[in-house]
Amino acid sequence: MEDLQKRIGYTFKNTDLLTEALTHSSYANEHKAKHIKYNERLEFLGDAVLSIVVSDYIFKHCPELPEGELTKLRASLVCEKTLFEFAKQIELGKYLVLSKGERNNGGAERPSILSDAFEALIAAIYIDGGIDPASKHILNFVIPAIKNSKKKKLNDYKTALQEIIQKNPGEQLEYVLVGESGPDHNKHFVVEVHLNSNVIGKGGGRSKKEAEQQAAREALELMGY
Amino acid sequence: MEDLQKRIGYTFKNTDLLTEALTHSSYANEHKAKHIKYNERLEFLGDAVLSIVVSDYIFKHCPELPEGELTKLRASLVCEKTLFEFAKQIELGKYLVLSKGERNNGGAERPSILSDAFEALIAAIYIDGGIDPASKHILNFVIPAIKNSKKKKLNDYKTALQEIIQKNPGEQLEYVLVGESGPDHNKHFVVEVHLNSNVIGKGGGRSKKEAEQQAAREALELMGY
Numbered sequence: 398m399e400d401l402q403k404r405i406g407y408t409f410k411n412t413d414l415l416t417e418a419l420t421h422s423s424y425a426n427e428h429k430a431k432h433i434k435y436n437e438r439l440e441f442l443g444d445a446v447l448s449i450v451v452s453d454y455i456f457k458h459c460p461e462l463p464e465g466e467l468t469k470l471r472a473s474l475v476c477e478k479t480l481f482e483f484a485k486q487i488e489l490g491k492y493l494v495l496s497k498g499e500r501n502n503g504g505a506e507r508p509s510i511l512s513d514a515f516e517a518l519i520a521a522i523y524i525d526g527g528i529d530p531a532s533k534h535i536l537n538f539v540i541p542a543i544k545n546s547k548k549k550k551l552n553d554y555k556t557a558l559q560e561i562i563q564k565n566p567g568e569q570l571e572y573v574l575v576g577e578s579g580p581d582h583n584k585h586f587v588v589e590v591h592l593n594s595n596v597i598g599k600g601g602g603r604s605k606k607e608a609e610q611q612a613a614r615e616a617l618e619l620m621g622y
Numbered sequence: 623m624e625d626l627q628k629r630i631g632y633t634f635k636n637t638d639l640l641t642e643a644l645t646h647s648s649y650a651n652e653h654k655a656k657h658i659k660y661n662e663r664l665e666f667l668g669d670a671v672l673s674i675v676v677s678d679y680i681f682k683h684c685p686e687l688p689e690g691e692l693t694k695l696r697a698s699l700v701c702e703k704t705l706f707e708f709a710k711q712i713e714l715g716k717y718l719v720l721s722k723g724e725r726n727n728g729g730a731e732r733p734s735i736l737s738d739a740f741e742a743l744i745a746a747i748y749i750d751g752g753i754d755p756a757s758k759h760i761l762n763f764v765i766p767a768i769k770n771s772k773k774k775k776l777n778d779y780k781t782a783l784q785e786i787i788q789k790n791p792g793e794q795l796e797y798v799l800v801g802e803s804g805p806d807h808n809k810h811f812v813v814e815v816h817l818n819s820n821v822i823g824k825g826g827g828r829s830k831k832e833a834e835q836q837a838a839r840e841a842l843e844l845m846g847y
Contacts, residue, residue, distance in 0.1 A: 437689035438681065441696075445670075445677035452670035456663065464662035471666075520681075528753065 404487045405518075407534060409525050414439075416494070418517035421510060423496035436517035439524075443516030446523045447475055450535040455543070473546065474539055480512035483538040489514055554613040561620070562592065569593055572609045576601075588612045629712045630743070632759055634750050639664075641719070643742035646735060648721035661742035664749075668741030671748045672700055675760040680768070698771065699764055705737035708763040714739055779838040786845070787817065794818055797834045801826075813837045 398415055402408050409415045417434045425435040451474050455467055462470065473479065484490070490505035493514055504510050523531035562568050569592070576587030588608035590598040597619060600611025623640055627633050634640045642659045650660040676699050680692055687695065698704065709715070715730035718739055729735050748756035787793050794817070801812030813833035815823040822844060825836025 438692065441689045441692045442677050442681045445674040445696075449670040449674040452667050456667045464666045467663065467666045471670075 398492065401487065401489075401492045405522075405534060406537070407522055407526070407530055409521070411525055414521040414525050415518075418521035419492050419514060420494040421496070421499060421504065421514070423499040423504065424494045427496040427498075436514060439517035439520040440513045441520075442523065443518070443520035444475075446519050446528070446531050447516060447535055450528075450532045451475055451539055453532075454536060454539065458543075470543075470546075474542060477508055477512040479542060480515045481508040483542075484511035484515040486538065489518070552610070554610045554617060557622070558590070558613040558616055561617075561622070572612065574605060574608075575599075590616050592616075623717065626712070626714075626717045630747075630759060631762070632747055632751070632755055634746070636750055639746040639750050640743075643746035644717050644739060645719040646721070646724060646729065646739070648724040648729065649719045652721040652723075661739060664742035664745040665738045666745075667748065668743070668745035669700075671744050671753070671756050672741060672760055675753075675757045676700055676764055678757075679761060679764065695768075695771075699767060702733055702737045704767060705740045706733040708767075709736035709740040711763065714743070777835070779835045779842060782847070783815070783838040783841055786842075786847070797837065799830060799833075800824075815841050817841075 398412060398419075401419075402415070413434075418436050418439050420433060420435045422435045422437060425433040448471070451471050452467075455462070455470055455474075459467065459470070489511055493505050493510070495504045495510075499510075519531055519535060522534050559570060562570050571591045571594075573589045573591055574586065575589050577584065579585045584603060585601060586603070586605050586608040587599065587601045588605060588611075589596050590600075590609070590612040598612040598614070598616030600608050600613070600615055602608040602611055623637060623644075626644075627640070638659075643661050643664050645658060645660045647660045647662060650658040673696070676696050677692075680687070680695055680699075684692065684695070714736055718730050718735065720729045720735075724735075744756055744760060747759050784795060787795050796816040796819075798814045798816055799811065800814050802809065804810045809828060810826055811828070811830050811833040812824065812826045813830060813836075814821050815825075815834070815837040823837040823839070823841030825833050825838070825840055827833040827836055
């Protein structure tokens with residue numbers, strides 16, 4: 398457990414809370430007479446702590462996003478799939494307290510069990526230290542995830558354009574670098590996207606890749622997408 | 623707006639936030655050129671603030687409730703129906719900024735518009751003053767609502783018993799006061815519930831009503847419910 402506290406960069410005053418967060422109901426059921434606390438109530442609370450921290454962050458850091466986009470972004474960050482990824486980053490499965498049966502059935506790798514324990518861990522930090530350390534802990538995972546999802550979105554323009562074009566056999570897309578300026582640490586690239594030698598979009602950026610993406614985006618807009 | 627601030631017991635440093643919370647999208651659409659801010663983004667944030675405050679409160683004040691019951695209780699407190707009731711308590715509809723069309727269509731009384739504005743108001747307080755005044759504001763509504771829902775649950779034993787008994791025509795329920803003790807400020811009542819003159823339950827409480835409820839509860843238990 399010390400190991401896990403190092404990994405998450407938080408030291409518990411009351412380690413019983415950490416134990417509770419890591420204990421799955423199957424273990425408590427296996428040792429019913431001992432009335433062991435398990436992590437379901439903490440998971441309930443952790444879900445809400447996660448939601449306010451994520452909501453507060455994206456509300457303040459994405460002032461350009463309307464409510465619908467904020468809701469989508471939040472949903473993508475607090476869903477089981479994402480929390481499962483976060484849990485794997487700290488190898489949470491290694492620390493879980495499961496029944497023998499559940500462990501043998503691969504419970505320590507199951508997305509639902511890991512994402513629930515991740516939420517319970519959030520609540521344990523929140524009860525132990527308040528909203529500030531809980532928020533810090535959550536943002537350690539959420540900020541990189543937001544950056545990643547932005548990168549993925551950026552990649553999507555080229556992919557989206559490619560997918561539309563290849564529906565018509567014989568059509569050919571080509572990205573052509575037409576400008577490059579600025580010193581090494583502050584380059585600016587300009588790229589055109591050609592469809593069968595006709596320019597259908599042009600874009601700039603700090604890298605060729607970014608300029609290509611912007612060119613593809615312009616082409617998509619031009620085509621009414 | 624001063625009137626509303628008195629009603630909710632919170633004075634805004636930045637009243638623009640209050641205005642934004644009260645402004646419906648229909649009004650912003652009606653005056654598009656002015657780029658008026660409306661309350662949808664605040665509603666997104668207020669939803670999460672409401673959730674953490676309610677979750678924190680019931681987690682700490684209902685230690686006997688398992689996760690499933692906590693989830694049900696939270697859902698009942700943050701649903702549109704409940705928020706609509708809260709909004710009516712402060713006559714929020716009077717202060718809403720709606721388009722002419724929306725106001726003429728009864729928008730100021732519509733549950734969805736009022737519950738959304740109630741959430742937006744929560745977020746406005748949260749941004750203006752932090753989690754503490756937001757929490758105080760929310761609990762002003764939520765604590766009485768929890769007490770009410772407990773009362774309603776208490777009322778349910780007698781109703782439940784009545785509904786079971788009246789399925790058999792001719793059966794008659796009667797509540798009989800059989801004991802009354804203690805000084806005026808600390809009375810204890812004992813009530814029996816009779817079915818066709820047979821005692822089927824007995825219960826005590828600080829009021830006749832409570833004692834009847836407990837008697838009905840015992841009868842339900844005896845009957846296997």
